[in-house]
Amino acid sequence: MVRDLLVALGPAYVKVGQVLSTRVDALPARWVAELAVLRDRMAPEPAAAVTAVLSRAFPDGLARVFSEFSQVPVAAGTVAQVHRARLVTGELVAVKILRPRAEDRLRADFTVLLALAGAAERLSTAARVLNLRGLVVELRDLLLSQTDLTREARNHRRFAREFADDDTIRIPRVFGAVSSPEVLVTEFVEGIDPYDIGRVACDAGTLARRVDDLVDRMIFVSGLCHADLHPGNFFWTAAGRIVLVDLGLVHDVSEEERQHLLAFYSAVLDGFDEFAAAYVLRHLTRLAGEPVEESDVPAAAFEAVGRLVRKHWIDSAGRPSFSAMFVDLLGVLGQHRLQLRHHYSRLFLTLVTVEGYLFSLDPTFDTLENARRKRVEQAEYVSIPPAADALVLQGFATYSTALFGDGADPRQAWADRDRLVLDALGVGPGTSFLDVGCGRGQLLVAAEHRGAKALGVTISRTEHEVCTARGLDVVLSSWEDADRHLAGRAGVFDAMAAIEMDGHLGTLHENRVGLFDLRLERFFAWAQAHLRTDGKLFVQTLSVPEQLLHDPAEAAEFERLTGALPWFGFSTLPQMIRCSDRYFAVEQVLDHSGDLLPTHAFWRDNVNRQLPDLRRIASDETIVLVRRQLDTLIGLAESGRLSLYRILLRARNAPDRTTASHRPG
Structure with a gap:
């Protein structure tokens, strides 16, 4: 059997089988069942070998540490x-024991695997594109x-530190005093x-x-990823918490x-098909072991990757499978002698492995739709409890x-700001008005x-509840x-307002690379399609200088802000004018930068005044995050x-407003 062959070849080969065992969508059921045994039910070490390891770890005898110890492994x-x-202090524990000569066996396996990977890259386009040798080294x-x-x-x-605030994740506690390089004792x-x-x-x-959600947080937020x-x-508790082990x-996923x-x-x-195609070719691939310059990539490659993304989007009605797209992407890259950098190969493979399990749980599960949901939740600051939110806002502000x-x-x-907006828009009796990102409804x-x-229109459940309660x-x-x-x-509508809504359109990095x-x-385009001819749009926006996004001399400040405000977006004034020009004519631009300091100082002072009550409602991490953001905004305004x-x-005239829309995102 394949399983027995992999076990005979050694531990490195077993890892390949463990990954394949998740692909219920791609392998026959009998193969998946056979490979599943490799996850935690391999043949245990002989009792004598286990005893030798334990004797080195606990020279004074097991009885000094454990009141109970099962000789039969659970995995x-x-x-x-x-x-x-069970420890003598009463705690039930899992004792992980390293197999004898594990390091020597792995090194021997990988000597062979590296030679095979090199040969595969010479003979196989798929292996070369995947950067197989780089993956094997890692x-x-x-x-x-x-x-x-x-x-x-x-x-x-x-x-444990990273997920301390997440009640859907459980990390078993480590008993460091009785652990060693060969034995790990955990809850x-x-x-x-x-x-x-x-x-x-x-x-x-x-x-x-x-x-x-766990995988996205590991890869995209914390940079600390179970490999x-x-x-x-991992396994589940009866209540549905994910317990991470091994x-x-x-x-460690870098910020870049x-x-x-x-x-x-x-x-x-x-x-955004064309952008996605260009981005993966410019930033995630390499040619002959070197980073790719745009001039090195033939136009046919851009066109082919663009068609690939577009095909998966259309064929899936906007719900493409990440793993299917990944497989096709490798094929296209191979046709043009390109390959993924191995750091991205490993992350894509992690996503593919997890998608296999998700598919087995729920064949209808849509990873991209789940990502859309999370992006909305991040934008509405769901980490701030509604009670804390109300305490800071005190029922009157936004x-x-x-x-x-x-x-x-x-x-x-x-109130003066609201009057300025409505006066400029000409909102009065009989007019229709749409507020995009309506806050608390002022x-x-x-x-x-x-x-x-x-x-x-609001993406925030808290805002929606407040507004609905007010009869809005x-x-x-x-x-x-x-x-x-x-x-x-x-x-x-006759008039529309978007007050600092653009801050949710993308991060600083996404602005720098053009996605914003x-x-x-x-x-x-959407706003013009929802305004009558000559209807007005009022935009209030926080803007940074263009050189902050693009000047190499500003790189340090850019990185500092990306770390301090990871989900916060800023536009630039020329960008606002440029992106609106096809759809809107500019009637007035007011520079009211003097309002920034008193506004954010008010929030900072209010948070500080309410700090004792806030600490009873919100976590310390949330409070630190909010104060850091306010301090960062104040510092930017002061500088x-x-x-x-x-x-x-x-709004400019739009001959056919029914088509002036966008692909659903």
């Missing part, structure tokens, strides 16, 4: 096996790191096999979302890698910048007081998806690097 993997035991180094269990203990602590958590979900108190779709996330290295293999992969992923998510003008008090400053209330018919007509949706919620309501421009232009513009635009 056996490629480099170690796990026994159930896998060798990762697996060799597993032969020192003190590394795994450190990884346990790193993961024993009663678990349920990843495929036995009938015993878990959550439906399959919820479990799939939790796994997908061997097959269903033998943390010896970890990818995260930003590049996220930009490509987001472009696919938004349906997080956007007020009009302090001649030193008005905060309540008056926001503009809607003011518009209704003027006799206008007002409608709001508000749609819970992103602007991209708002059309399907507007049925039976006015679809074309595409999203911004898509918004203006003159942040500006506030209030822009009045008039």
Whole structure:
């Protein structure tokens, strides 16, 4: 059998089988069942070998450490096996014991594998594109790191810190005082096999979302990624928490890698075919071992990758399979003698492995739709509890910048800002008004007081609940998806406002590489399509200097801001004008940068005043994040690097407004 052959070849070969065992969508069921045994049910070491390891780790005898110790392992993997035991202090623990000569066996395996990978790259386009030799080198180094269990203990602590705020993840506690390079002692958590979900108190779709959320957080947010996330290295609790084990293999994903992969992923998510094709070729590939210059890539490659992304989007009705796209991408790259850089190959393979498990849980699960949901949630700051949100806002303000003008008090400053917006738009009796990103509904209330018919759109559940409680007509949706919620309501408006909404359109990195421009232009196309001829749009935007995005001398400041404000977007004034020009004529641009400091100082002072109560409601991490963001915005304003513009635009004539839309994103 294939399983027996892989076991006979050695632990490195078994790892390949473990990855393949997740692909229920690609392999025959009998193969998957056979390979699944490799996850944690390999033949254990002889009792004498285990005793020798334990004797070195506990020279004073097991009885000094454990009151109970089962000689029969509960799991056996490629480099170690796990026994159930109880400490003399009473805790139930899992004792992971390194297999004898594990390092020597791995090194011998990889000597052969490297030679095979080199031969495969010479003979196979697919192997060359995948950068197979680079992957084998990295896998060798990762697996060799597993032969020192003190590394795994450190990884346990790193993961525990990273996911301390996530009640869907559980990391077993490490007992460092009784652990060593050959023996790792952790908390024993009663678990349920990843495929036995009938015993878990959550439906399959919820479990799939939790796994997908975990992977995205590891790769795109924290940069701390479990490098061997097959269903033998995690399991479920009865309540549906993911328990991560076997943390010896970890990818540390650099900030640059995260930003590049996220930009490509987001472009696919938004349906920007040409951008996604160009991006993967410019930033994620290499030619003959060197980074690719754009001039090295033939036009045919750009066209082919663009067609590939577009085909997967169309054929799947906007729900492409990441693994299917990845396989086709390798084929196209091979035709043009290009290959993925191995860091990206490993991350793509992680995503492919997890997608195989997600498919087995829920064949209808849509990873891209789940990504869209998460992007909305990140934009609405769901980490801030509603009670804390209400405490800071105190029922009258909004997080956007007020009009302090001649030193008005905060309540008056926001009322003055709303009056400025509605006066500029000409909102009055009988007019129809749409507020995109409507906050707590202040503009809607003011518009209704003027006799206008007002409608709001928000991505925030908290904002939607507040507005609905105030009797306001508000749609819970992103602007991209708002059309399907507007049925039976006015679809074309006299006036529209978008107050600092562009901050959610993309990160600083996405702005620098051009993705923000595409999203911004898509918004203006959508806005024009929903305004009557000559209708007006009022935009309030936070802007940074263009050199901050593009000048190499500003690289350090750019990196600092990317770290301090990871999900915060900024436009530039020329960018706003350029992206709107096809759809809108500029009527007025007001530089109100003087409002930035009093607004953000007000929020910072309010957070500080409410700090004792906030600490009872929100986590310390959330409070630190909010204060850091406010301090960063204040520092930018004080240095003159942040500006506030209030822009009045008039819709240009659109011959056919029904087509002036966008691909659903």
